Amino acid sequence: xxxxxxxxxxxxxxxxxxxxxxxxxxxxxxxxxxxxxxxxxxxxxxxxxxxxxxxxxxxxxxxxxxxxxxxxxxxxxxxxxxxxxxxxxxxxxxxxxxxxxxxxxxxxxxxxxxxxxxxxxxxxxxxxxxxxxxxxxxxxxxxxxxxxxxxxxxxxxxxxxxxxxxxxxxxxxxxxxxxxxxxxxxxxxxxxxxxxxxxxxxxxxxxxxxxxxxxxxxxxxxxxxxxxxxxxxxxxxxxxxxxxxxxxx
Amino acid sequence: xxxxxxxxxxxxxxxxxxxxxxxxxxxxxxxxxxxxxxxxxxxxxxxxxxxxxxxxxxxxxxxxxxxxxxxxxxxxxxxxxxxxxxxxxxxxxxxxxxxxxxxxx
Numbered sequence: 001x002x003x004x005x006x007x008x009x010x011x012x013x014x015x016x017x018x019x020x021x022x023x024x025x026x027x028x029x030x031x032x033x034x035x036x037x038x039x040x041x042x043x044x045x046x047x048x049x050x051x052x053x054x055x056x057x058x059x060x061x062x063x064x065x066x067x068x069x070x071x072x073x074x075x076x077x078x079x080x081x082x083x084x085x086x087x088x089x090x091x092x093x094x095x096x097x098x099x100x101x102x103x104x105x106x107x108x109x110x111x112x113x114x115x116x117x118x119x120x121x122x123x124x125x126x127x128x129x130x131x132x133x134x135x136x137x138x139x140x141x142x143x144x145x146x147x148x149x150x151x152x153x154x155x156x157x158x159x160x161x162x163x164x165x166x167x168x169x170x171x172x173x174x175x176x177x178x179x180x181x182x183x184x185x186x187x188x189x190x191x192x193x194x195x196x197x198x199x200x201x202x203x204x205x206x207x208x209x210x211x212x213x214x215x216x217x218x219x220x221x222x223x224x225x226x227x228x229x230x231x232x233x234x235x236x237x238x239x240x241x242x243x244x245x246x247x248x249x
Numbered sequence: 250x251x252x253x254x255x256x257x258x259x260x261x262x263x264x265x266x267x268x269x270x271x272x273x274x275x276x277x278x279x280x281x282x283x284x285x286x287x288x289x290x291x292x293x294x295x296x297x298x299x300x301x302x303x304x305x306x307x308x309x310x311x312x313x314x315x316x317x318x319x320x321x322x323x324x325x326x327x328x329x330x331x332x333x334x335x336x337x338x339x340x341x342x343x344x345x346x347x348x349x350x351x352x353x354x
Contacts, residue, residue, distance in 0.1 A: 109287065
């Protein structure tokens with residue numbers, strides 16, 4: 001049974017995502033110790049530094065999605081099932097930095113599909129609780145673990161279906177965010193395919209740094225950030241960094 | 250108390266509280282263990298349950314973190330893994346916690 005990590009990375013006019021990818025891959029190699037496949041386009045690939053043995057899959061990203069008015073090529077996650085060469089796949093956002101090996105052990109589980117349903121705001125403000133306005137429990141598609149089987153293929157088929165009819169489903173589920181977010185896609189798909197009852201989730205919250213935090217230092221062990229006049233840091237704890245200016249650190 | 254001193258102390262207390270919360274969350278994440286392809290939390294409840302059941306049975310069922318039943322056929326091994334992970338995570342938390350108490354002194 002093969003297993004590996006699948007990452008999506010597309011540079012945009014405003015953000016050199018390949019720089020974030022390079023940091024992410026170094027930590028995955030150190031702490032997850034699995035084969036890595038990067039889904040990218042040729043333009044982005046040409047800018048990447050050599051990173052050792054990595055599989056690449058080239059696709060042209062679907063355009064049109066934006067975040068804070070800037071191009072945001074994040075809508076290809078629904079193809080993870082087809083693009084992954086592995087029997088068990090850990091899909092991660094490239095801005096999720098594995099400073100620990102906590103995710104590594106998930107490969108040893110027997111679950112078909114696992115997704116986190118809570119995030120921990122590292123600034124202590126509970127910023128992410130606002131999503132409760134929606135009528136369904138939300139998930140964080142930042143990290144997904146799935147096995148290739150018929151049940152999981154149907155989950156991804158449902159994600160594709162909801163993506164096709166996104167505006168209808170966001171109205172139905174009282175989701176007011178207008179851009180396409182994988183978190184919402186997967187939350188809606190999982191509820192639909194699982195008969196409107198629960199599904200299996202990660203037993204921990206994703207440590208997340210909100211976008212208004214400025215990352216001041218990042219090493220292979222941890223990260224420090226500035227928020228207002230406060231500087232904080234964590235070590236040996238995974239962190240999902242929402243501020244894309246991390247490219248410049 | 251001087252108002253500036255009060256503000257300084259208040260800011261320090263807040264910073265420590267946030268750092269403590271993050272360290273505790275880190276400990277909780279670290280307490281997750283995989284056993285027989287299922288996820289468990291190496292917390293006091295699980296450890297006490299396994300230890301209690303182990304006293305009277307060679308094999309028993311417990312629930313994983315997603316409420317799936319799992320048959321435990323080697324309770325000693327399972328308990329040992331739980332205790333080890335629990336103490337690993339809390340020892341790390343303890344080390345971080347000691348830096349907070351120094352700052353606050």
